[in-house]
Amino acid sequence: MIEDCIIVGAGPAGLTAAIYLARFHLKVRMFDCGSSRAAMIPRTHNHAGYPGGIPGPELLRRMRDQAAEFGVTREECRVTEIEPLDGCFRISCGDRNWEARTVLLATGVINHRPEGMDHALHDAALAGGQLRYCPICDGYEVTDKRVGVIGTGDHGMREALFLRGYTRDVTLIAPGVHDLDDACRAALDDAGVVLVEGPCGDYTIDGNRLVLDTAEGRVAFDSVYPALGSTIRSDLAVAAGAAATGEGCLTVDDHMRTTVPGLFAAGDVVLGLDQVSNAMGQAGVAATTIRNALNDATPLRR
Incomplete structure (x- = not known):
């Protein structure tokens, strides 16, 4: 079965997009290799709505539960390749493969x-x-x-x-x-x-x-x-043909579209403010753009 969207990365950006897309009644599969930088946050006080703050792992757990509530499938494995095909993408985790009409990369960065x-x-x-x-x-x-x-x-x-x-x-x-x-x-x-x-x-x-x-x-x-910099985890998208800055941040337009049609990106893997709130906002934009692009190709009807 071909997915409407596959999300690579299960931090705040990926999980926000998954919730949006599932609530658009789309078939969503998320890949989680367990290395979200948000899991390293002892307690965030900048995230509005949590007086006293919330630990990063707890925020991720709540977001995973919310995504599961709406039917998002989560695969606990590391994606090794994103391959553009004719009208879709093949996503590989070693010798296992899935196909999707669109892909959202939300893989973030690794601090040095x-x-x-x-x-x-x-x-x-x-x-x-x-x-x-x-x-x-x-x-x-x-x-x-x-x-x-x-x-x-x-x-x-x-x-x-x-x-x-x-x-x-x-x-x-x-x-x-x-x-x-x-x-x-x-x-x-x-x-x-x-x-x-x-x-x-x-x-x-x-x-x-x-x-x-x-x-x-x-x-x-x-x-x-x-203050030693970071590694931007954009290699999967770059290998698939997406443009990136010299530092490795993926190039996107105002709707979070990369230079590869059907491939989107959100969060710290994109040049900008590396903040949970910013990642979630970008994910909402990306998810809505994905929904509208899929609807343009084949009208979504219940």
């Missing part, structure tokens, strides 16, 4: 983690708030605290300056040696951001602080933000 930090310590620090990845999401939680940013160059500078809006005590630590031009150094100096050379490593949690080695000795912070 600090080198030398083991998985157990990483997860413990993330859960305890000593390690954070998104100052837009949780900068409020580090108000007037001691904050470290691991990074350099323009990206590291911009993250340090953004966090300066929450606290006076911001230190930019190079992962190796700082690579900052005169303009970056002047902006950081003007904001009172301390510069520390790397390399950094030998991470431990001491009390409620993350402690690490630098070229200038051992330092401790209430929270540390890695």
Whole structure:
């Protein structure tokens, strides 16, 4: 049986689209490899409607339950190929295949983690708030605290300056040696951001602080933000012929259509604000466009 839409990715974007599409009375199958970045959120306070916040895993669980309520089929496997065919797509998970009239890619990104930090310590620090990845999401939680940013160059500078809006005590630590031009150094100096050379490593949690080695000795912070970039998971769409930016973000129009007819994208895999609310909004636009495109091809009737 051919699906109306296959969704690759089961984070906030993919799940929102699945709910919309199922409520349009379309046949929807979702593929979930279990690596949504939202599952890493200890508690989000930016998502409207949840006073006190909601943990990322709980938000995903509720969204999965809601999608299942309307008949969305969820496959727990990793998609290995999206192949455009004549009028449809073949989606493969290893040697298993499905076909769909349209595909929505909602695969997100993977944050680059600090080198030398083991998985157990990483997860413990993330859960305890000593390690954070998104100052837009949780900068409020580090108000007037001691904050470290691991990074350099323009990206590291911009993250340090953004966090300066929450606290006076911001230190930019190079992962190796700082690579900052005169303009970056002047902006950081003007904001009172301390510069520390790397390399950094030998991470431990001491009390409620993350402690690490630098070229200038051992330092401790209430929270540390890695500003090390990310990998955009757009390879499936690019291999299928979709255009992307130099960084790998998929190119879409205002209706979330990629350059491959019938292939859509939403969420962090698209250039823009990497936020749950933004991903969900894009997913609603994509799902409605998919519904209308299918209706144009064959009128949807009950």
